[in-house]
Amino acid sequence: MRFRSLGSxxxxxxxxxxxxxxxxxxxxLVDCGMSERELQMRLRACGCEAFDLDLILLxxxxxxxxxxxxxxxxxxxxxxxxxxxxxxxxxxxxxxxTQAEAKGLQWVRLSSGQRFEAFGLEIExxxxxxxxxxxxxxxxxxxxxxxxxxxxxxxxxxxxGHISREVLQRYCRLDALVLECNHHLPLLExxxxxxxxxxxxxxxxxxxxxxxxxxxxxxxxxxxxxxxVAAHLSLQNNHPDQVRAALHGAIGAEALARLxxxxxxxxxxxxTL
Numbered sequence: 102m103r104f105r106s107l108g109s110x111x112x113x114x115x116x117x118x119x120x121x122x123x124x125x126x127x128x129x130l131v132d133c134g135m136s137e138r139e140l141q142m143r144l145r146a147c148g149c150e151a152f153d154l155d156l157i158l159l160x161x162x163x164x165x166x167x168x169x170x171x172x173x174x175x176x177x178x179x180x181x182x183x184x185x186x187x188x189x190x191x192x193x194x195x196x197x198x199t200q201a202e203a204k205g206l207q208w209v210r211l212s213s214g215q216r217f218e219a220f221g222l223e224i225e226x227x228x229x230x231x232x233x234x235x236x237x238x239x240x241x242x243x244x245x246x247x248x249x250x251x252x253x254x255x256x257x258x259x260x261x262g263h264i265s266r267e268v269l270q271r272y273c274r275l276d277a278l279v280l281e282c283n284h285h286l287p288l289l290e291x292x293x294x295x296x297x298x299x300x301x302x303x304x305x306x307x308x309x310x311x312x313x314x315x316x317x318x319x320x321x322x323x324x325x326x327x328x329x330v331a332a333h334l335s336l337q338n339n340h341p342d343q344v345r346a347a348l349h350g351a352i353g354a355e356a357l358a359r360l361x362x363x364x365x366x367x368x369x370x371x372x373t374l
Contacts, residue, residue: 102222102243102253104277106368107143108135109259109332114166115140115368116257116279117147120243122221129222131158131239131257133170140169147371152177156219158211159183160260161233162190175206182209182217182224186235213237214267223252227271229261232306236260240271243374253374255279259333262307264317273321276374277328279363280317282347283308284338292338302338311339311347318351328372329356332363 107115113135120127128149133140141151157174159181160166171191174181188198188208202208209217213228213235223242228235238258245251256272259281272278289299289310301307309317314331323329329352331344341362349357363369 102241102255103371103373104255104279105147105371106279106330106332106363107140107147108366109363109368110334110336110365111165112365113139113168114259114333115143115168117144117149118222118241118255120220120222121246125220127155127220127222128153129156129158129219129241130154132160132166132168133157133173134163134165134168137169137173140173151179154179156209157181158224158239159187160238160257161231161236162187163233163260166260167191171201171206175201175204178205178207180207180209180219182211182219182226184211184213184226184235184237187233187237190234211237216242225271228265228267229258230263230265230306231260232262232301233260238268240275253277255374259283259309261309262305263309264313264320269317269320272317275321275326277330277372278323278326279330279332280314281309281333282311282314282331282339282344283333284310284335285340285343285347286310286312288340288343289335289338294337302335308333308335311344315347315351318348324352324356326352326356327374328361329359330361330363330369330372334363334365336365 102120116131
């Protein structure tokens with residue numbers, strides 16, 4: 102299994118996951134927070150096309166994650182995994198959702214705490230505290246061929262205001278983690294945002310700060326992660342150096358040297374597990 106980002110931040114989020122199942126290459130896109138034209142361009146830059154996608158997952162309905170997901174899934178007959186709340190938050194009533202399915206939308210309803218399998222990849226949906234209708238993040242489990250009982254696990258965890266008990270339980274014993282490091286709190290406090298926006302970002306249903314992410318990494322003993330990606334950095338209220346400084350005490354110098362920091366526009370390159 103390998104994964105890469107096509108963009109990470111308020112300008113648009115999309116994470117591509119590739120694995121092999123029954124001698125065929127499979128592709129999953131987690132979030133689709135940009136126009137179809139932009140997404141197609143970024144997919145082609147890494148040798149893929151939209152019609153190559155086997156599945157799209159949506160974490161929540163905010164535009165930097167939703168983007169063209171519904172229209173793309175319908176156009177290319179790609180199954181779309183999302184919670185009911187996410188699609189309702191995207192503007193689809195139950196009646197409209199029924200109409201969309203009649204027009205070709207293949208909706209896979211995701212319920213938090215449950216797992217489902219797609220082409221040999223086990224997908225676990227995890228409820229997260231964020232100011233969206235029914236926000237979820239995902240842990241992906243790939244069973245290693247020829248090694249019974251062995252699996253590789255990738256956790257994707259962005260867009261949440263605090264680490265809940267459920268999150269702490271579900272994101273242990275991972276091989277790789279894409280983790281939100283949205284803001285450095287002193288920078289957020291000094292920035293020109295309205296006070297209401299600052300409260301929303303730093304609140305319990307907003308986004309993780311560097312310090313919160315570092316504390317979480319200590320809790321899950323993340324020094325043994327094979328790949329750690331810091332994602333969803335704010336351009337105005339964070340900097341890679343602030344991220345490294347915050348995470349150093351949590352993961353140690355050796356793991357810090359392997360840290361990947363996602364770029365707002367280009368995301369990050371392929372990471373292989």
